Amino acid sequence: MKQSKILKKLLNTTTITEKTIFVISISGGKDSKATLIVSLPLLLRYVKSHQIKVIFCDTNWEKDSTYNEINLIINKLKDFNIELLILRNEKFPNGMLDLIKYKKSFPTRMIKFCTEQLKMIPALDYYKNLYLNGFDVICLVGKRRDESKDRIDTPDSKLYEYKDYSFLTIHPIADWTETDVYSLLDETWGIPLSYFDGNKRVGCDECFQADLKSISLMSENRINQMEELENYLLQFYKDRKYYPTFFFRKNKTFPEGFAPIREIVNYAKDKYNFNYFTFHTRALQFLRDKLGQKALRYKFVQFGYVPDKTNFSKYVNGLLPVPQKMQFDVEYLTSKFLNSKERLELLTFQKLEYLEKEENSTKCDCESYNLL
DSSP states (O other), rough: OOOOOHHHHHHHSSSOOTEEEOOOOOOSSSHHHHHHHHHHHHHTSOGGGGGGEEEEEEEEEEHHHHHHHHEEEEEHHHTTOEEEEOOOOTOOTHHHHHHHOOOOOOOOSSSHHHHIIIIHHHHHHHHHHHTTOEEEEEOOOOTTTTOOOOGGTOOEEEEEEEESEEEEEEEEETTOHHHHHHHHHHHHOOGGGGGGHHHHHTOOOTTTTOOHHHHTTTTHHHHHHHHHHHHHHHHTTSSSSSSOOOOOOSSSSSSOOOOOHHHHHHHHHOOOTTTTTTTHHHHHHHHHHHHHHHHHHHHHTTTOOOOOOOHHHHHHSSSSSSOHHHHHHHHHHHHHHHHHHHHHHHHHHHHHHHHHHHHHHOOOGGGOOOOO
């Protein structure tokens, strides 16, 4: 199992006492989960289990698969005699629902009040409370430098000092690649389920920054909640020219950018329909992204299978099931053209697909996997 050189080095150079508390923050996503897995064995060499705190800041707006993931982690932590603490902003007991009503608006790219109020404030209040009770707080966060341009300068560690308290933040996997993360997860606790239902990221259900693919996968329950919020906010928008909307989409369909949630979701579903979103469909999408649609189709021409041009697009987008005679060629192309991380994702997805079929055959409830 890959180790964290950053955490090893800092543990050897940091003063650790009985009053030192390590806090590992998780989101239900791959990077925070990898940070947790790689950090626990190292930390337990230096401190006792009660000095390790694992926290999850709940917005009450997460995906069902995220909550399922958190429950799986809770069970894993029992082996280490560690509890997972769920933190919330006490001012907004119902999370995002209460916050939107309080703000009388939806969050936007310019005003991201949800992250501050529902994620940052509960965590910072927790750190402050520990500090004021005499503990030295060290936080472990799953940030990587290769995630984005904004994170390329992520330090190994950083000290945050405020008026009343301070804490040290360590980024144990800052120097890891995405492939490193997926490899560790596949070897150990598994890749979070949210990545196998079409989502590119783990976060709120849905984040206002979500792409159309994620929006197309929204649950009916969440859509109904958003409609209720739209109707509530309309009373404050009577004198304004635009409609209260969670997803701002300015295009030919929505020239003003403001549209009710139901219209946005229907638009997204027209773009991304996953009625046949199986292992082979996902493999085709990986290959399309790698080779391009024309090159991929030409590969099947070489193999002697020439799908109709329109139908081939529907296979890739999950609108039609991948024909049996095409599946062997799909599997061959993935082994030839995809890198290790992409093959690993497909392998894990296939495992989940088989698991769902097995549970369906025994009449078990498999809706939590949300793969289709």
